[in-house]
Amino acid sequence: MSNVNLTIGGRSFTLACADGQEGHVEHLGRLIDEKAAAAGAVGQTETRMLLFAAIMLADEVHNLREQDAAPPPAPPLTSPPAPAASEENASLPPEMLERLAKIADSIENLASLLEEAQESP
Numbered sequence: 001m002s003n004v005n006l007t008i009g010g011r012s013f014t015l016a017c018a019d020g021q022e023g024h025v026e027h028l029g030r031l032i033d034e035k036a037a038a039a040g041a042v043g044q045t046e047t048r049m050l051l052f053a054a055i056m057l058a059d060e061v062h063n064l065r066e067q068d069a070a071p072p073p074a075p076p077l078t079s080p081p082a083p084a085a086s087e088e089n090a091s092l093p094p095e096m097l098e099r100l101a102k103i104a105d106s107i108e109n110l111a112s113l114l115e116e117a118q119e120s121p
Helices: 022-038 046-069 094-119
Strands: 002-008 011-017
Touching: 002 022, 002 046, 011 022, 022 046, 022 094, 046 094
Parallel strands: none
Antiparallel strands: 002 011
16 A cells, blocks of 8 residues: 545645555546636635535536437438447447546545544544
């Protein structure tokens, strides 16, 4: 296990992560910091700032899921009908799955931070 120091909204956080994942976790921390700044939450309480960032990340996940669930546009009448999609072909593209996994990890980390913040005086 390794520790990673993140700065989100001007506050420092130390998180444990698996060896070799430090760069990935730091990148996720920068994304959270960007979301907190975009929400205008910098300067708010730690819990409120992280909540705003989590809501914005959750909104992105929601929008990505809605885009994936939207039916594809109807093919032009001149083209032959598309073959029926199997369950395997109907799954999300690997890039989308990877992005969603990263967003989910970010939200889980935020939830842990919020729980820790609520437990400390």
